[in-house]
Amino acid sequence: MKYNRLEGLREEYDLKSKDVANKLKVGSSAYSDWERNKVRIPTKRLIELADYYNVNIDYLMCLSNKRITIKPKELDLYVIGTRIKESREELGYNLRKMGEVVDITFSSLSNYENGKTLIQSDILISISKLTNYSVDYLLNRSDDKYLK
Numbered sequence: 358m359k360y361n362r363l364e365g366l367r368e369e370y371d372l373k374s375k376d377v378a379n380k381l382k383v384g385s386s387a388y389s390d391w392e393r394n395k396v397r398i399p400t401k402r403l404i405e406l407a408d409y410y411n412v413n414i415d416y417l418m419c420l421s422n423k424r425i426t427i428k429p430k431e432l433d434l435y436v437i438g439t440r441i442k443e444s445r446e447e448l449g450y451n452l453r454k455m456g457e458v459v460d461i462t463f464s465s466l467s468n469y470e471n472g473k474t475l476i477q478s479d480i481l482i483s484i485s486k487l488t489n490y491s492v493d494y495l496l497n498r499s500d501d502k503y504l505k
Contacts, residue, residue, distance in 0.1 A: 361418050363392040366410045381405055400478045404432070404496065414492040415504055420485055423505045427498050434472035436497040442470040444488040444495065459483040 367377055378388035381402065390396045398406070407414045408429045415421035445455045445466075452463040452470075459466075459480055469476040476484075476495075485492045485504065493499035 360394045361392070361398070362412075362416065363406065366412065366417070367392070370410070377406075377409070380409060397477070397479045400475050400481060400496075401432075403478050403492075404429075404498070407493075407498075413499065414496065415485075418482060418492065420482070420492060421504050425493075425499070427493055430498055432475065433497055434475060436472075437476065437495065438470045438472040440490075440495045440497065441466075441476060441484065444484055444490045445470070448488060455484075458487060 363377075367374060374388050374392060375385045378385045381388065383402070387396075391398045391402070403414055403417070407417050407427065410417065411426050413421070413423075413425040413427050416424045445452070448455070450458065452466050456463040456466045460483070461480055468474045469480075481492055481495060484490065485495065489504050491499060491501055491504050494502045
Protein backbone atom coordinates (compact mmCIF):
# COMPACT_ATOMS: atom_id res chain seq x y z
CA MET A 358 0.00 0.00 0.00
CA LYS A 359 1.26 3.45 -0.92
CA TYR A 360 1.43 5.94 1.95
CA ASN A 361 2.85 8.92 0.08
CA ARG A 362 3.11 10.30 -3.41
CA LEU A 363 6.76 11.34 -3.28
CA GLU A 364 7.96 9.07 -6.07
CA GLY A 365 5.15 10.08 -8.42
CA LEU A 366 5.66 13.78 -7.79
CA ARG A 367 9.42 13.46 -8.22
CA GLU A 368 8.91 11.70 -11.55
CA GLU A 369 6.29 14.28 -12.60
CA TYR A 370 8.92 16.98 -12.07
CA ASP A 371 11.51 14.82 -13.89
CA LEU A 372 13.85 14.72 -10.90
CA LYS A 373 16.17 12.14 -9.44
CA SER A 374 15.86 11.33 -5.74
CA LYS A 375 19.32 12.83 -5.17
CA ASP A 376 18.06 16.13 -6.67
CA VAL A 377 15.26 16.34 -4.11
CA ALA A 378 17.58 15.22 -1.30
CA ASN A 379 20.06 17.96 -2.24
CA LYS A 380 17.29 20.57 -2.35
CA LEU A 381 16.18 19.58 1.16
CA LYS A 382 19.78 19.23 2.35
CA VAL A 383 19.31 15.62 3.46
CA GLY A 384 21.13 12.46 2.51
CA SER A 385 19.98 10.53 -0.54
CA SER A 386 19.36 7.43 1.57
CA ALA A 387 17.16 9.39 4.00
CA TYR A 388 15.06 10.73 1.15
CA SER A 389 14.83 7.28 -0.46
CA ASP A 390 13.66 5.85 2.87
CA TRP A 391 10.91 8.48 3.01
CA GLU A 392 9.88 7.75 -0.54
CA ARG A 393 9.68 4.00 0.19
CA ASN A 394 7.85 4.54 3.50
CA LYS A 395 10.68 2.95 5.45
CA VAL A 396 10.93 5.75 8.02
CA ARG A 397 8.69 8.53 9.25
CA ILE A 398 9.11 11.85 7.47
CA PRO A 399 9.67 14.59 10.05
CA THR A 400 6.88 17.18 10.13
CA LYS A 401 9.13 20.05 9.03
CA ARG A 402 10.29 17.96 6.08
CA LEU A 403 6.69 17.14 5.14
CA ILE A 404 6.01 20.85 4.98
CA GLU A 405 9.15 21.46 2.92
CA LEU A 406 8.21 18.68 0.51
CA ALA A 407 4.66 19.96 0.11
CA ASP A 408 6.00 23.47 -0.51
CA TYR A 409 8.61 22.16 -2.96
CA TYR A 410 6.05 20.22 -5.01
CA ASN A 411 3.40 22.92 -4.53
CA VAL A 412 0.82 20.48 -3.14
CA ASN A 413 -1.13 20.03 0.06
CA ILE A 414 0.18 17.58 2.66
CA ASP A 415 -3.13 15.70 2.62
CA TYR A 416 -2.51 14.90 -1.05
CA LEU A 417 1.19 14.21 -0.53
CA MET A 418 0.44 11.64 2.20
CA CYS A 419 -2.47 9.99 0.33
CA LEU A 420 -5.06 11.23 2.83
CA SER A 421 -6.90 12.94 -0.01
CA ASN A 422 -6.97 12.69 -3.79
CA LYS A 423 -7.67 16.42 -4.04
CA ARG A 424 -4.51 18.25 -5.05
CA ILE A 425 -4.44 21.84 -3.83
CA THR A 426 -1.83 24.56 -4.04
CA ILE A 427 -1.16 26.02 -0.62
CA LYS A 428 0.85 29.17 -0.07
CA PRO A 429 3.75 28.52 2.35
CA LYS A 430 3.27 29.97 5.83
CA GLU A 431 5.43 30.46 8.88
CA LEU A 432 4.93 27.71 11.47
CA ASP A 433 2.96 28.88 14.50
CA LEU A 434 3.13 26.22 17.20
CA TYR A 435 0.45 27.95 19.28
CA VAL A 436 -2.11 27.85 16.44
CA ILE A 437 -1.14 24.26 15.59
CA GLY A 438 -1.62 23.30 19.25
CA THR A 439 -4.99 25.02 19.36
CA ARG A 440 -6.15 23.11 16.29
CA ILE A 441 -4.93 19.79 17.68
CA LYS A 442 -6.82 20.51 20.91
CA GLU A 443 -9.92 21.45 18.90
CA SER A 444 -9.79 18.11 17.07
CA ARG A 445 -9.47 16.23 20.37
CA GLU A 446 -12.31 18.12 21.99
CA GLU A 447 -14.58 17.55 18.98
CA LEU A 448 -14.19 13.82 19.68
CA GLY A 449 -15.02 14.42 23.34
CA TYR A 450 -11.68 12.97 24.45
CA ASN A 451 -9.54 14.13 27.33
CA LEU A 452 -5.74 14.16 26.97
CA ARG A 453 -5.35 10.63 28.36
CA LYS A 454 -7.97 9.09 26.06
CA MET A 455 -6.60 10.80 22.95
CA GLY A 456 -3.07 9.81 23.95
CA GLU A 457 -4.14 6.18 24.28
CA VAL A 458 -5.90 6.23 20.91
CA VAL A 459 -2.96 7.74 19.00
CA ASP A 460 -0.37 5.91 21.11
CA ILE A 461 1.47 8.76 22.83
CA THR A 462 1.65 9.94 26.42
CA PHE A 463 -0.85 12.52 27.54
CA SER A 464 2.08 14.78 28.51
CA SER A 465 3.45 14.65 24.94
CA LEU A 466 0.00 15.49 23.62
CA SER A 467 -0.23 18.33 26.13
CA ASN A 468 3.11 19.69 24.91
CA TYR A 469 1.79 19.68 21.32
CA GLU A 470 -1.46 21.36 22.34
CA ASN A 471 0.34 24.02 24.34
CA GLY A 472 2.63 24.86 21.44
CA LYS A 473 5.77 23.71 23.24
CA THR A 474 6.88 21.29 20.53
CA LEU A 475 6.00 20.57 16.91
CA ILE A 476 3.87 17.47 16.58
CA GLN A 477 5.46 14.37 15.04
CA SER A 478 4.18 13.58 11.56
CA ASP A 479 3.01 10.06 12.38
CA ILE A 480 0.93 11.36 15.30
CA LEU A 481 -0.37 14.20 13.14
CA ILE A 482 -1.48 11.75 10.45
CA SER A 483 -3.10 9.49 13.07
CA ILE A 484 -5.08 12.44 14.41
CA SER A 485 -6.08 13.41 10.88
CA LYS A 486 -7.35 9.91 10.12
CA LEU A 487 -9.16 9.70 13.47
CA THR A 488 -10.87 13.09 13.24
CA ASN A 489 -11.08 13.55 9.46
CA TYR A 490 -9.32 16.89 10.03
CA SER A 491 -7.00 17.99 7.25
CA VAL A 492 -3.28 17.81 8.11
CA ASP A 493 -2.94 21.14 6.34
CA TYR A 494 -5.63 22.59 8.62
CA LEU A 495 -3.98 21.16 11.74
CA LEU A 496 -0.66 22.72 10.66
CA ASN A 497 -2.38 26.05 9.95
CA ARG A 498 -1.58 25.84 6.23
CA SER A 499 -5.26 25.91 5.26
CA ASP A 500 -8.58 27.04 6.68
CA ASP A 501 -10.38 24.01 5.19
CA LYS A 502 -10.93 21.92 8.31
CA TYR A 503 -11.90 18.53 6.92
CA LEU A 504 -10.30 16.13 4.48
CA LYS A 505 -11.80 16.20 1.01
